Amino acid sequence: MRHISVIGSGTMGNGIAHVFAQQGFDVALVDISEEALRKGVSTIAKNLDRQVLKSILTESDKLATLARIRTATSLEEGVRDADLVVEAATENSDLKLRIFGQLDDACPPQCILASNTSSISITRIAAATGRPDKVIGMHFMNPVPVMKLVEVINGYATASDVTERIVELSRHLGKTPCVVQDYPGFVANRILMPMINEAIRTLHEGVADVAAIDTVMKLGMSHPMGPLQLADFIGLDVCLAILQVLQEGFGQPAYAPCPLLVNMVRAGRLGVKSGEGFYRYVPGSKEATPVEFR
Numbered sequence: 001m002r003h004i005s006v007i008g009s010g011t012m013g014n015g016i017a018h019v020f021a022q023q024g025f026d027v028a029l030v031d032i033s034e035e036a037l038r039k040g041v042s043t044i045a046k047n048l049d050r051q052v053l054k055s056i057l058t059e060s061d062k063l064a065t066l067a068r069i070r071t072a073t074s075l076e077e078g079v080r081d082a083d084l085v086v087e088a089a090t091e092n093s094d095l096k097l098r099i100f101g102q103l104d105d106a107c108p109p110q111c112i113l114a115s116n117t118s119s120i121s122i123t124r125i126a127a128a129t130g131r132p133d134k135v136i137g138m139h140f141m142n143p144v145p146v147m148k149l150v151e152v153i154n155g156y157a158t159a160s161d162v163t164e165r166i167v168e169l170s171r172h173l174g175k176t177p178c179v180v181q182d183y184p185g186f187v188a189n190r191i192l193m194p195m196i197n198e199a200i201r202t203l204h205e206g207v208a209d210v211a212a213i214d215t216v217m218k219l220g221m222s223h224p225m226g227p228l229q230l231a232d233f234i235g236l237d238v239c240l241a242i243l244q245v246l247q248e249g250f251g252q253p254a255y256a257p258c259p260l261l262v263n264m265v266r267a268g269r270l271g272v273k274s275g276e277g278f279y280r281y282v283p284g285s286k287e288a289t290p291v292e293f294r
């Protein structure tokens with residue numbers, strides 16, 4: 001594989017483009033607007049600067065990485081010569097089904113189509129194409145250049161040689177792939193989201209405040225972020241959507257999203273991206289002040 005197309009230049013998409021380009025692949029980054037693409041590429045440049053500052057990369061590695069990334073606002077133009085497409089658009093099932101239908105029409109017949117979805121069924125996405133054997137999940141973690149895991153998700157019809165190629169490719173990117181089957185939340189979010197939901201319930205019931213809950217999990221379990229801070233980092237709307245997939249998929253009340261989470265999303269308190277969630281954030285600073293809940 002040589003030509004990789006990444007659909008979506010948001011946090012996950014630009015991180016995925018970054019790691020592929022850094023490992024020498026030619027990357028086409030595709031999004032609907034020039035403005036989104038400019039923002040995506042400037043985030044990649046900023047994150048490459050961090051790596052230069054830490055002596056992980058040289059300045060010339062950085063420039064060569066950026067030179068391997070081209071941008072496109074036309075999907076057809078961006079995927080024409082792709083060996084692999086990694087879709088990292090918004091987590092909306094209708095949108096993803098539509099994109100995969102378009103990819104199926106526009107990509108070369110041998111091209112593998114991967115989705116970075118955090119919880120939408122790969123089997124369902126694959127069924128929107130005429131090549132379900134070549135559709136697979138490639139779930140990267142945020143921040144992509146730092147986190148070592150790629151959760152590789154087999155859809156019902158994914159061919160075993162496609163899984164093997166994606167596993168090998170993930171290792172080539174310096175990541176550790178884990179192959180899992182296509183059931184609600186896969187493995188990462190089936191385990192992570194109930195923990196986050198329980199932390200929100202613990203807060204909602206007044207058992208402890210935001211700082212105490214996060215400190216218990218950081219110092220007691222050696223997590224780099226407490227569950228409430230991590231929920232803010234992921235986005236509360238994303239957490240809610242994943243919990244809804246788990247609730248619907250398993251049909252058990254244990255997965256019901258905490259009413260506090262539902263209310264916060266309705267109120268537009270989405271975490272870091274909206275400036276407030278369980279913490280208040282100051283743009284451009286690492287400062288985070290816990291919010292007091294009544």
Ligand code: CAA
Nearest residue numbers: 047050054118140141142143144145146147189224225234
């Ligand atoms: N690109 C490149 N490097 C980055 C980076 C980025 N986007 N973000 C951070 N870094 C680097 C920093 O340069 C720094 O490098 P050194 O260790 O060499 O100094 C390192 O990562 C740590 O960064 P910071 O010092 O800025 O901050 P930190 O120590 O607080 O770590 C963190 C930040 C890596 C995000 C850490 O808090 C962490 O691991 N948090 C948990 C993240 C997590 O759980 N992610 C998974 C979320 S779930 C998901 O993504 C999937 C889903 O489906 C919901």
